[in-house]
Amino acid sequence: MKRREFVSGLGGAAALAGCAREPAGQAAGPQNQQRFSWKLVTTWPPNFPGLGTGVNTLVRYIEEMSGGRMQITVYAANELIPALEVFDAVSRGTAEMGHGAAYYWRGKTEAAQFFAAIPFGLNAHEMHGWLYYGGGLDLWREVYARFDLMPFPAGNTGVQMGGWFNKRIDTMDDLKGLKMRIPGIGGEALRLAGGTPVTLPGSEIFTALQTGSIDATEWVGPYNDIAIGLHQAARYYYYPGWQEPGPTLECIINVGAWNQLPEDLKAIVRVACQAATLDMTSEYMARNASSLRQLEADAAVEILSFPPSVLVGLKALTLQVIEKLAAADPLVARVWESYRRFLDESEPWQRISEQAYLATRT
């Protein structure tokens, strides 16, 4: 994960999640009419499609449901603080609330990224299963408690695309020397394959790709990739997005601020996060589909599948990266154990349900 990426606020991915399984609030009598005026700092450019607009949806839900008792002012990346400082700012209480993705905080704890996305790991549907019904959210809370933060899943982009390439990838050898903008564990896997992972803020990707200073880039998917013009800077658009199968976005809240909320407002924030998550996955479903149609009609774009040998190779390298992280940090080891246990169980079910159904239909 490279710092400038996050500073830009155009940090690659999004996530799917919902809201927390708190102890139930007591249904009290007439509400505490205290008003709360909160700041929400985000890692996204203002109103960025899907990610930034998803934050706006979350805020709208909270304001509507609270009848105006909670007012939340959204600050896009760099408006109040740099994007990469969202975690620290909310931890300190400079802002009460933040929105981003947990893999941005690898520098704080390597365990964080399991709550966003892991290459070849859980997809969005499975992330929700793990977080809400598989112990994932409890672990996330434990990991963030040390930083005085309360995390909530608050969005997901669904499976991303593998990215844009200026040359074809036919074998693992084609990754050697490849300079690609790809963050996180996926980037480390590319490095083991002989490539050079690069981090660039979203605002610089287009130019870097067009001028040849990078050979390839991953970003999000058709809806967001068209928005920054990547289809005009590279010919080959590869799938699937092995590196981010269903990245969860997060809403983080300063624990001191959280504890001041009455029970009904706590419930409103929790449930709003869960609803905003489904809203975002639904938007990406609809808009990726229509944006793909646009790309398919573009003669300058070739949409290609990574060859199986490349995916098999990258999967093996990804496991090397993760095992090394787990060996170095007992907290990573515990989170990975829980995550992998869920994946071991969900995979056979997905094979005979979603996967079998989609294969049947086409």
Added chain:
Amino acid sequence: MKRREFVSGLGGAAALAGCAREPAGQAAGPQNQQRFSWKLVTTWPPNFPGLGTGVNTLVRYIEEMSGGRMQITVYAANELIPALEVFDAVSRGTAEMGHGAAYYWRGKTEAAQFFAAIPFGLNAHEMHGWLYYGGGLDLWREVYARFDLMPFPAGNTGVQMGGWFNKRIDTMDDLKGLKMRIPGIGGEALRLAGGTPVTLPGSEIFTALQTGSIDATEWVGPYNDIAIGLHQAARYYYYPGWQEPGPTLECIINVGAWNQLPEDLKAIVRVACQAATLDMTSEYMARNASSLRQLEADAAVEILSFPPSVLVGLKALTLQVIEKLAAADPLVARVWESYRRFLDESEPWQRISEQAYLATRT
């Protein structure tokens, strides 16, 4: 759709959806402190896993977020009215709120079932895309407005299983004479294949299958099927659930009751439905996965894929059934047109995203 099915309250499937895209409520000052005491009638047995418990989650969300201003009493099937009368009871205002699935109301309007599940149609993820971002929810409101009902998506089981069979299905000929408990359009497709669709309440399925009075049954999936013991009544467990790829559950509200709610409570109900939807899909993801593991360890159960020729055959027959309904009813034709248009666009995207990713991982 057969009446006894719904009366029993064990009516086959569930659904995924969220909440409505209403005009934003004005964030007013101190709340209207009026209290609302509502009845919610459901088509489910009390606390039935996933479906009934999902209703409890929805109610808990609303009560917690409203600080007790809304109190909702849940009536399971037959506690206040028979399951099949939920639609009429809420339409008349006998109860303010109901929970079930739209395909139960085919007798009111054939258009309703498109808002629950169509064989070989949209899966849960796509249903959400269509409902929230593809015009589906607007059409649903239009269809239900004639009945003084306001519908909200409020749950989804995800892809179901094809069902339990006491004989192997190797060709379309094996469907001839097959007596199978399967409701709706899927049942009509089976009839065209020479089989006999039967409707039975969930409480009678086990005995009917065990005594041989039916040869096969579909129900939901591992989590719910184990709950009623189907693995002890038949050997062959087939996938995928072509007949219900992602059934949406609904929350319906009497329009007169809805209009009495202040804006903040309207927002609370809407957002609670959307959050409860994600919660239910997450529960089914986790619990179907663990229940499948249990079935895989059971030597008396064989888990099999339908042969491609059977799926191709059933898909063609399903289209015949739908085209006939659309030719007979302009409202069905309009809804089908919107649904099919979304499916035409989502299918290519699913192919290179979820489907390609899941195939890669396994």
